[in-house]
Amino acid sequence: MHVISRSFAARMLAVVLLLTALSAPGARAAPAPAPTPTPATVAPGTVLVTGSSRGIGFELVRQYTEAGWNVIATARKPQEAARLVELAGRHPKLRLEALDVTDGASVAALRDRLAGTPIDVLINNAGDTDGFRGQSLGSLDHARFGYMMELNAHGPIRVAEALLPNVEASGQKKILTVSSLAGSMGARGGGMPGGYWYKASKAALNMLVLSMAADLKARGVLVAALSPGQVDTQGYAARGIVMPGSTDIGISVTGLRKVIAELTPAQSGTFIRYSGEPQPW
Numbered sequence: 001m002h003v004i005s006r007s008f009a010a011r012m013l014a015v016v017l018l019l020t021a022l023s024a025p026g027a028r029a030a031p032a033p034a035p036t037p038t039p040a041t042v043a044p045g046t047v048l049v050t051g052s053s054r055g056i057g058f059e060l061v062r063q064y065t066e067a068g069w070n071v072i073a074t075a076r077k078p079q080e081a082a083r084l085v086e087l088a089g090r091h092p093k094l095r096l097e098a099l100d101v102t103d104g105a106s107v108a109a110l111r112d113r114l115a116g117t118p119i120d121v122l123i124n125n126a127g128d129t130d131g132f133r134g135q136s137l138g139s140l141d142h143a144r145f146g147y148m149m150e151l152n153a154h155g156p157i158r159v160a161e162a163l164l165p166n167v168e169a170s171g172q173k174k175i176l177t178v179s180s181l182a183g184s185m186g187a188r189g190g191g192m193p194g195g196y197w198y199k200a201s202k203a204a205l206n207m208l209v210l211s212m213a214a215d216l217k218a219r220g221v222l223v224a225a226l227s228p229g230q231v232d233t234q235g236y237a238a239r240g241i242v243m244p245g246s247t248d249i250g251i252s253v254t255g256l257r258k259v260i261a262e263l264t265p266a267q268s269g270t271f272i273r274y275s276g277e278p279q280p281w
């Protein structure tokens with residue numbers, strides 16, 4: 001018989017409630033239609049994905065690789081990511097690179113290794129909820145605030161700034177960042193209590209995306225934030241925890257790729273759901 005501590009159960013309940021709220025119709029700009037995106041059809045180029053060892057990042061890498069793109073998959077320890085290594089063994093156009101987005105030296109080293117390599121699509125995906133631990137008023141873990149801001153907000157802008165010459169040297173010139181409605185003022189962060197550090201870091205990230213989009217407009221670089229919907233990347237279903245309204249990871253990522261492929265200059269500086277709907281900042 002499994003024994004689950006009360007604090008673990010309470011945390012899981014909070015996570016499910018928060019994720020449920022983030023997928024609830026009231027948390028969106030408009031109700032989502034049943035998402036059945038068709039695969040994107042833009043000509044393959046070079047894409048770089050951060051945080052690709054698992055979850056949405058890995059699925060992005062898998063789909064772009066299968067679609068014939070040159071893919072640069074970054075992870076903190078790529079050689080320990082078994083599925084990435086296996087995929088790279090079958091696809092010579094998939095290149096694995098080490099990157100910790102919270103470490104300036106790691107970002108600079110990647111920039112140097114990629115000098116002169118055009119990157120059509122840069123996808124800042126690396127990020128974490130930190131399990132929503134210590135993120136409720138009354139029991140806030142203040143020691144974790146800095147790390148969450150460093151990972152979810154500072155990391156993507158650090159990577160984008162370092163690899164901007166690569167993006168500008170490409171044909172498509174797109175920088176996408178995977179954000180969350182948890183960081184949306186317009187959606188009231190999903191309308192749920194808790195998740196303070198995650199919500200704050202994604203809200204800061206959204207403003208950085210807006211700022212970067214404005215600065216790069218005249219240079220022809222398209223910049224947008226993406227919402228993947230609620231995707232079970234933490235194995236909740238396998239543990240019997242129901243997440244109402246969740247989206248299959250394959251459908252979410254197929255949708256994200258379609259959004260990226262069809263991104264227009266008018267959409268630069270906006271926040272877009274995987275199904276193509278604009279999201280409130």
Ligand SMILES: NC(=O)c1ccc[n+]([C@@H]2O[C@H](COP(=O)([O-])OP(=O)(O)OC[C@H]3O[C@@H](n4cnc5c(N)ncnc54)[C@H](OP(=O)(O)O)[C@@H]3O)[C@@H](O)[C@H]2O)c1
Pocket residue numbers: 050051052053054055056057075076077099100101102125126127128129151178179180181227228229230231232233234
């Ligand atoms: N899943 C959802 O429902 C959902 C909803 C809205 C937004 N998002 C966003 O989507 C993105 C991906 O989420 P996910 O659910 O796929 O998460 P995940 O399965 O937990 O994967 C997170 C990825 O980020 C990487 N990462 C963590 N810290 C890193 C660091 N310091 N440097 C580089 N990589 C690091 C992890 O790599 P390691 O293997 O090295 O730990 C892992 O590859 C995140 O930005 C998340 O906030 C997800």
